[in-house]
Amino acid sequence: MIIGVPKEIKNNENRVALTPAGVAEIKKHGHTVYMQANAGTGSGFSDADYTSAGATILPTIEAVYETAEMIIKVKEPIAQEYNLIREDQLLFTYFHFASSEELTHAMIARKAVCLAYETVEKADRSLPLLIPMSEVAGRMSIQEGAHYLEKPLKGRGILLGGVPGVPPARVLVLGGGVVGTQAAKMAAGLGAHVTIMDVSLARLRYLDDIMPPNVDTMMSNEYNIRERIKVSDLIIGAVLIPGAKAPHLITRDMLKIMRPGTVLVDVAVDQGGCIETCKPTTHENPTFIIDDVVHYCVANMPGAVPYTSTLALTNATLPYAIQLANKGWKKACQENRDLLSGLNVVKGEVVYKGVADAWGLSYTNVDDYLEMATV
Structure with missing residues (x-):
């Protein structure tokens, strides 16, 4: 198969979909890899690194899309890429369709095969291609939140871990x-007092067992959320419903009961956000303020640490990419239910229910679609 890796063009997105090591592994299976020039420089990989691994460098993004049968990316295509996508072309990337009606309709119109990292799901309901970036984003949320708690950045002016004789910050984690x-x-490692909420009692029991003493667990409901946000300095939105919009756990009116300088970090913003007042921002302009509450809503947080993120992502995606290349998308998805769950939009049809529900679109069951496609 001919595989293309374009340079990411979303604002301040420095990750790349394949490392040189990933290229070498794909080449071992007899496939051809085309990299756009400078696609990996933001992550610390030169064109020479890729050519040494067996890739061919193409000068433009147009050339990559025109040449490849399968496009491997990190982030969803943006408007200037839509017309480059060909009918029947396989796109393997993060899509987050439930947060963008424009993208959904664009991919339906292009009649491409859209296989989304974020909905590839194992039998135990885990999301193997979302986990690495969730790990990065979860850790970064505290790093960024602690930074924006500083007074010059309009935060409360509180040190996350406190010092002897001065209490630490209070952190609320939703999810x-x-x-x-x-x-x-x-x-917790930085010394903050942490409360983590979830709707699953079994999950709270697990977290209570593994977390250090400065972490409390609490059932997530509106009453508890309203009580905790009154005293929290940093609030992390970490709610996920795979392939669907995140629910709004913090609503517009709740900002009024927060203390001035409270910082909100909505990690779910690429799925619509679990904080009603959040809207996607970029690393260039990461925050905005409503009612004296600082909102940090960068939709590609791991893009700020591209070396770590690219390695972590390729470790997870590469085995699946090789299956798709070896067998073709249809056979690979029929033989591997993990990949089957990743199909969202196929040749103009929505085959993932969460996406169809988000935008009121007709829905075709993916098993039925593949059965009809093989007749």
């Missing part, structure tokens, strides 16, 4: 999944 767990561990 006890991968992002929330990593955020709580980082905040």
Whole structure:
């Protein structure tokens, strides 16, 4: 198969979809890899690194899309890429369709095969291609939140871990999944007093067992959230419903009961956000303020640490990319249910229910679609 890796063009997105090591592994299986010039420089990989691994360098993004049968990316295509995508072309990347109606309709119109990292799901309901970036984003959420708590950045002026004789900051984490767990561990490690909320009692029991003494667990409901946000300095939104919009756990009216300088970090913003007042921002302009509350809503947080993120992502995506290249998308998805769950939009049809529900679109069951496609 002919595989293309374009340079990411989203604002301040420095990750790349394949490392040179990944290229070498794909080449061992007899496939051809085309990299756009300078695609890996933001992550610390030169064109020479890629050519040494067996890739061919193409000068433009147009050339990559025109040549490749499968495009491997990090972030969803943006408007200037839409018309480059060909009918039947396989795109393997993060899409987050439930947060962008424009993108959804664009991919339907292009009749491409859109296989989303974020909905590839194993039998145990884990999300193997979302986990690495969730780990990065969860840890970064505390790093960024601590920074924006500083007074010159309009935060409360509180040190996350405090000092002897002065109490630490209070951190509230909404969601006890991968992002929330990593955020709580980082905040606790810095000495903050942490409360982590989830709707699953079984998950709270697990977290209570593994977390250090400065982490409390609490059932997530509106009453508890309203009580905790009154005294929290840093609030992390870490809620995920795979392939669907995140629910708004913090609503517009709740800002009024927060203290001035409270910092909100909505890690779920690329799925619509779990904080009603959040809207996607960029690393260039990461924050905005509403009612004296600082909002940090960068939709590609791991893009700020591209070396770590690129290695972590390729470690997870490469085995699946090789399956797709070896077998073709249809056979690979029929033989591997993990990949099957990643199909979101296929040749003009929405085959993932969460996406169809988000935008009121007709939905075709993915098993039915593949059965019809093979007749």
